[in-house]
Amino acid sequence: MLRYLLDPANAVTSLGILFSGLALQAVLAGRLELAVAIGLWSMLADQLDGIVAKRTPNRGSDVAEIGKSLDCLGDVIYGAVIPAIVIMVLGSGRLVATSLGIFMICAGALRLSYFSRSGLRGGYFTGVPLSYDVPLLAMFFMTRPWFPAETFNPTVMLSFFLLTCLHVSSIRIPAPSRAMYLVITAFSAVSSGMLIGQTLTSK
Template sequence: MLRYLIDPANAITAMGVLFSAVAIHLALSGHLPLAVGVALWAMLADQLDGIVAGRLPNRAPEKAKMGKSLDGFADIIYGTIFPAIFIIEANSASLTSAIISAALLLAGVIRLSYFNNFGLSDDGRFLGIPLSYDVPLLGVLLLMQAHLAENFVLTLNIAFLALAALHVAPIRIPSPNKIMYGIIVLFSAGVSAALIIQSS
């Protein structure tokens, strides 16, 4: 099984899973800004693995098949499990956080199951908001935390309850182009650096 990780794209996906594991540990340890800073790198790995996979000449079909499955599990971890843990920690494991995290996990699983079976629409768009929006939203909310003050947790809860619905909503989102990928990289690296500095 491990030989499939020799493939560059699959190795990047696996690295993203490791970033997610570190982020989950940090969140459960109470280091929420730092956890999101690391989780952003898991999200970046998810963006990068597809680009690398598309540029690999003569990629073996079995490695591509393994990569597709691996990518889906990686998406679930950084895109739903990590944000759910963050929400539970931020809410001190309240009943509200249990409901929101359950909705987020269910929406994430449904969305990825749909995507794995049907892929992009005929016009190259995603159906529903991709899970890759979750961690960047956490980053933005954390950077705004000082301004939100006592409304931070309420804003977090409302935002992610809405996002859970949007993950499975019948709306079409364009897939990223080269410019958008560049913006994603710069945004994520910048927000990650800001959160890591904030945590020090």
């Protein structure tokens, strides 16, 4: 099985899963900003593995199938599990936060199952991709100092409830262009740096 990880695209996907594991450890340690920063790297790996796959010559069908399954599993972790656990921890395990986290995981699994079956249609996704979750968390945590303490958690939870509903909706979202990939890369680099900076200064 390990030979499949020698494929460049699968190696990038596996690196993203590794980052997801580190992000989960950061959540368990209560370092939410750091977890989101690392989650951005997982998201970036997910955006890049498809590009690498297209540029890898003579890629076998069995390698591609393993890569597709590996990519889907990685998407569930960084796109649904990590944001859900961050929400649960942010809500101190209260019923509303726990219920929302479970809803996010279930919706994420359903969305990815649908995508695995249907894929892109005419260059469009059906439903908002899970790759929007971690960047939205990053924006919230970067702007957290400007939020009144009593409004931050409710705002985050309401936003993620609405976003989760959009994941399983029929809304059509265009696939990222080459320019958008550059924007995603720049956003991930800058945002993760800012969040890590927040983590260091909050000690």
